[in-house]
Amino acid sequence: MIGVIPKKHEKEIVEEFFQLFKTPWEFYDEDHSYDVVIVTRGVVCKANARLLLIYGSERNQFDCNENIALSPTSGKVFVQCGNVEIPIYGNISALEGVGNPTIRVKGGSTIAGLEVERSRETIFRIGYDLFEEVRFLLSEGQPPENAHIPTLEHHIAMLRGWIVNMRIPLIEIPPAPAGYNFIACLTHDVDFVRIRDHKFDHTMWGFVYRATIGSFLNVLKNRITWSRFFQNWKAALSLPFIYLGICRDIWLQFDKYLEIEKDACSTFFIIPFKKKAGNKLSGRIAKRRASKYDITSIQDIVKNLVKQGHEVGVHGIDAWHNIDLGRKELKRIYQVTGQSDIGIRIHWLCFNDQSCRILEKAGFKYDSTFGYNDTVGYRGGTAQAFRPLEVRHLLELPLHIQDTALFSSGYMNLTDIQAWSLCSKLIENALMYGGVLTILWHQRSIAPERLYGDFYIDLLRYLKENNVWFATGGQAVQWFKKRRDFNFNAIQYVDDNTVTIKYSDSRTGIIPPLMLRIHKRKLPNNDLSHAIHSGTICIDVPLTGEIERLAFSG
Known part of the structure; x- marks a missing residue:
């Protein structure tokens, strides 16, 4: 059991942290005994624990007793623990004192973490506040230059590694369904639905330029193949016949997605009202946010998507800043789909610090806006669905990979090879940490002039090879809610190799089930990556009842 002594204002973020690191814990009670105690408050209690972790950039009682000097560090700081680098966004201090260095500031000899050995306990003194880091990640989020780093998952892995390395038994519910590597x-x-909706406007002329002159320049630069070049020119030349109704509209790709994703359901975020750019936006291009279609224009398509097992959510316009307008957008989608638990992603990823509270009050079950327009990766530092601060029920399903961020000339402008390398790294992280990898592929992106279809098909194939559970946004959120509702009621170690666990699971009908992970052995070489894999140091067991008696080798 872990006991936590946080600052008063950190209690909410502590509770959310231990929803992400799902292991038995409680706020510290001096009448209870603990294997591990985590402290971020200035006054350090005399905790009778095998492992005491003291976080914070300010000098405290322990530092005075141990003659540890603290020096505030300014600027952008990365710390290293083993072979893992982690950006620190809050205050951090360098430590000077007697002890074994466990964390160093990148690029020098400065120490940010010390291990102090005592006869009955081990103390880690870390020069930053773990929970303030988590608060920053789940509210403001990482800058684009650090998007590729799953920072919050690294923090969890570091803590997990220290516990297991001390040979302290650790039990957790990992963020991966039983039988799968991740979601x-x-x-x-x-x-956009049809290019036929756009006649002699900015969208049409942009398409013509990119399909013709843009394709010509890209083929000369070896950024696209001649095959894609000819497909784009053919599409551009067919525009008059599309407008006359002679040729099929090239942007209408719903059926193609049903074919590509025949073994995997997905979520389509649909515009609720056409010809509305939305409020709270300014600038010359703001009016381009208005769509030429809405859900009433494609009711038959939407109903077929729902019939085929796909999910339809709201591609919000003003819901991010106005409760009443959010309710109208939700109602508009409900009237067509009949689905009651509806999620949302805001058009253009518009968002502010009040958006989650507004969306929850409007009635949405989850949001999937928290991501980047100009890069890919982990804005919140995590691959897990989380509850934003100061909301009660709404979960945030973070967005990780967006097609236009990868390929558009205004953003990363990557080649297929470069994009594949980046996406492969995110998949590698998902295999290591679990969680959900949320991918956004725009409805028209597999059509000319983008032609991102081959890359998307290869990406799906690679995901299938890595044994993932394909879930709609709503299904993924429902699974994470199941995990959040899970409670450890009692844990008893019968002997060194047997443990009995009683637990409560309020969502037993949801498939796939949760998984119990038991860590047992000491980690080699302080390598954090070993702390989150099953195999030689832990075992995974699907949870199917209310009591589990598990035997494992030591």
Whole structure:
């Protein structure tokens, strides 16, 4: 059991942290005994624990007793623990004192973490506040230059590694369904439906330029193949016949997605009202946010998507800043789909610090806006669905990979090879940490002039090879809610190799089930990556009842 002594204002973020690191814990009670105690408050209690972790950038009682000097560090700081680098966003101090260095500031000899050995306990003194780091990640989020780093997952792995390395038994519910390595959530923002809706406007002329002159320049630079070049020119030349109704509209790709994703359901975020750019936006291009279609224009398509097992959510316009307008957008989608638990992703990823509270009051079950327009990765530092601060029920399903961020000339402008390398790294992280990998592929992106279809098909194939559970946004959120509702009622170690666990699970009908992970052995070489894999140091067991008696080798 872990006991936590936080600062008063940190209690909410502590509770959320231990929803992400799902292991038995409680706020510290001096009448209880603990294997591990975590402290961020200035006054350090005399905790009778095998492992005491003291976080904070300010000098405290322990530092005075141990003659540890603290020096505040300014600027952008990365710390290293083993072979893992982690950005620190809050205050951090360098430590000077007697002890074994466990964390160093990148690029020098400065120490940010010390291990102090005592006869009955081990103390780790860390020069930053863990929970303030978590608060920053889940509210403001990482800057784009650090998007590739799963920072919050690294923090969890570091803590897990220290506990297991001390040979302290650790039990957790990992963020991966039993029988799968992680969850893959395929999503599609439907910004445009038909190119026929756009005649002699900015959208049409932009398409013509990119399909012709843009394709010509890209083929000369070896950024696209000649095959894609000819497909784009053919599409551009067919525009008059599309407008006359002679040729099929090239942007209408719903059926193609049903074919590509025949073994995997996905989520389509649909515009609720056409010809509305939304409020709270300014600038010359703000009016381009208005769509030429809405859900009433494609009711038959939407109903077929629902019939085929796909999910339809709201591609919000004003819901991010106005409760009443959010309710109208939700009602508009409900009237067509009949689905009651509806999620949302805001068009253009518009968002502010009040958005989650507004969306929850409007009635949405989850949001999937927390991501980047200009890069891919982990804005919140995590691959897990989480509850934003100061909301009660709404979960945030973080967005990780967006097609236009990868390939558009205004953003990363990557080649297929470069994009594959980056996506492969995110999949590698998901295999290591679990969680959900949320992918956004716009409805028209597999059509000319983008032609991102081959890359998407290869990406799905690679995901299938890595044994993922394909879930809609709603299904993924429901699974994470199941995990959040899980409670450890009693844990008893019968002997060194047997443990009995009583637990409560309020959502037993949801498939796939949760998984119990038991860590047992000491980690080699302080390598954090070993702390989150099953195999030689831990075992995984699906949870199917209310009592589990498990035997494992030591």
